[in-house]
Amino acid sequence: GAMVLARGVRLKHVLALGGLAIAFLPLAWWSMKDYQRERILAVLDPYRDYFGSGYQLIQSVIAVGSGGxxxxxxxKGTQSQLLFLPEAHTDFIFSVIGExxxxxGATVFLAMVFLFLLRILTYVRFVRDTPETLFVVGSFSxxxxxxxxxxxxALGMFPVVGMPLPFVSxxxxxxxxxxxxxxxxxxxYREVR
Known part of the structure; x- marks a missing residue:
């Protein structure tokens, strides 16, 4: 979406396309496999399948919360070191940071991520060519x-999708x-500066 807007497509067209995508959500739900639906339902109520689809989310939230x-x-984290948290070194590395x-520490980490992303976003000011602008906006997005x-x-607010945390996982x-x-x-950046 951000690259489309950066290219100059009107916002009303992007919103219309987004509305169309939302209209097709029921069809997408019924075309999913059972395990995919379970992952989404696990976010809404992870305790309905504590040792199944909800296990990773529950352990992740426990890890983050137990860090104080x-x-x-x-x-020295119990959830990560005693292997209660599956995939602690990849998908749930932020849970380890929080624990x-x-x-x-998690706030300092998030501040560093924010500054890193903000730095990338400032590159847009210096870029003049459309392909370079699209690359910068696409990278940021x-x-x-x-x-x-x-x-x-990691905070239990999104289904487990197996996505690494860039430069950390x-x-x-x-x-x-x-x-x-x-x-x-x-x-x-060096070229345009």
Whole structure:
């Protein structure tokens, strides 16, 4: 959506397309597989299937909440270190941050993410070419979507979708891809500055 708006498409057309997509949500619901519907229902009530589809969300929320203000200490989180939290090093790394570093550590982390994304967004001021503008806006949108989705997932407010937290989650291909993207952003910035 952001790239479409950056390209100059009228907002009313984007909103009309969004309304059409919302109208098709019931069809999308019934075309989903059972496990996909379970993931969505688990967000609404994770305790309906505590040891099944709701388990990861429940353990993630417990991990974040148990960190308190200052956390339990690095590598001292019970949920992550005792393997109650599945995929702690990938999908739920923010839960580990919240548990081990607490509210203050998670807030510092979120502030760094915000500044990183804000820095990318400031590149739009310097770019003159349409393809470069679209690349900067697309990169910002992709990173923002990944960060927000992963954070909401860790807080139990979004279905578990297996999306890594950029530059933080363990994983080679996503780290390589995001590193290449940031390298290209830096190249664009250096070129236009």
């Amino acid at each position: 203000l200052t956390g339990k200490g690095v590598a 081990e570093l607490g509210f203050f 992709l990173l923002t979507f990944q960060y927000v989705t992963n954070l909401l997932m 363990f994983g080679g291909s996503s780290t390589l891809t995001f590193s290449l993207m940031v390298g290209m952003l830096m190249s664009i």
